[in-house]
Amino acid sequence: MDTSQIQTTNVSTVNNRTGLKSRNKVFKVLRTYPMILVGGLMVFTLLLIAIFAPLIATHNPITQYPTGISDIGAPKGPNSEFIFGADSIGRDVFSRVIYGTRVSLEVGIFASLISLFIGVTLGVVSGYFGKWVDMVIMRITDTMLAFPFLLFVIALVAVLKPSITNVFIAIGVLGWAMMTRIVRGEVLKVKELEYVQSAKALGASNFVIIFKEILPNVVAPVIVMGTLLVGQNIMLEAALSFLGIGIQPPTASWGNMLQDGMNTYQIAPWLIYLPGFALLWATLGFNLLGDGLRDWLDPTVGN
């Protein structure tokens, strides 16, 4: 009884100490790798916007306001009612971009998680078991990489019928190849290390070795790759929506807003400014964050 109490108090003081230490460490990391800070803030604002979209948006994103269209039927530019102008059927551009953030992040993050799951699983299996398993998985991976990716996604979305869910499923299910390769490489490196050999000598099962010894040591590149993947997937969703096979109107997505504005951008350039800027912000944010994380977690890899 007594000893256990002593032990718990010991543990808690230790935790407090490490808590303090880790907070200092966070600041130090952010100071040394400003890209993490900048990218992280950019991503964080996006998350806030997505979560609080109904509070930030000034209009309903899919309502067509008669006041948004001029007498001759042209969209109105930025004014006191529509701060970033209205689109060709009178919807508020600002509110649509705000709500589009939700779509972009949803697709970007969920697609990346799917890719991550498939990629890590296949990569670990391939790297750990080697031999013919590795051979088969790597050839499939090569095949996936050989296809023009956008074309592949378009084909799959077309089969699945376009919707937010189907878009991220399609992107996620097809986008795991790079992840698999990276994870496989890391596993190949880690599995020869002596602590893995030692676990084997102790009689640990493959399951235990993979989950307890190997996976914790391949997390870093997975986090980096995952972050970069989110940025890529946001771009990809925009591309699909731009081509008209992604998110379907009236749901707002940066891609279909750009598509809307494409025909009239010479007379109504505000239609593409804000969605274009949002897209730039999102991809830049995730890329900076990913690059920063890579510099921090894996200093051996140059750019």
Add this chain to the structure above:
Amino acid sequence: MTEALLQVKNLKKYFPIKKGILQQTVGHVKAVDNVSFTVNKGETIGIVGESGCGKSTTGKTILRLLEPTDGEIIYKNENLASLSASKLKEYRKEMQIVFQDPFSSLNPRYRIGRILERPMEIHNLYTKKERKQKVAEILQKCGMDPSAVNKFPHEFSGGQRQRIGIARALTLNPNLLILDEPVSALDVSIQSQIINLLEDLQDEMDLTYLFISHDLSVVRHISDRILVMYLGQMFEMSETMALFKEPLHPYTRALLSAIPVHNPTEKRERIVLKGDLPSPSNPPGGCVFHTRCPSAMDICKQVKPDWKQAKDGHFVACHLY
């Protein structure tokens, strides 16, 4: 005589060399070729040889960290070489390995406590509380402070890490410890500490050691018997004293003459081997050493020498005897 703990019979480990798109096997690297020896309970056997001679591979193959190509590993009347994975797990408790590099032998993600409890977790031994106690005990035995459990491996020096590595190997109370160059990566002063620790532990826990090293002075100090390997084959095996006093094989003589002498005025014949270690994928015919042997004869190029007893308890594979 003393009781045999482990018998290795005609152990072979060949690594296939694969080439081409279809990965056809075009040859083999004979890392361990026909190695046989007996380890008696409580003794220390030193395995020496230059790098690439298969001494580490022998150790790892005995533990089945590498699957043996052929041969028998007999422990307690059971042939470990042919056991299924689940049955082998029981025997894994009884033989453990300590690795050379203390920096890669501990998983950097875990605290020492976790690392040392893991072996017991794997074998489902003891309750949580007992495990913690065991860990503290074993750390103390290995000359570490029990407070180490809350620290990560990177917080320790090489020598301390090696102690932790030894502690991990001992958590399951093994009979046989395979020490794969346990001191090669350490400073000389730390080396002696670790060697002393190993000797103390051997007495205390009744351990049997298979000590793999290329450092002859270390091996001489700790071993009861020594096995000399070259290109995956056994060249000579004998009691330590006898081997150092009167090495029979020309290769052993060359090895021994390479030990630095403490006294600079002492003159000693230095046998320098010519040429490089031949490729183990394409070893020379006959005696594999004939390309570098100072006393090679015609027969050495043709016939592989037998493993024979030249003197009492002193075995050698050489045509000179």
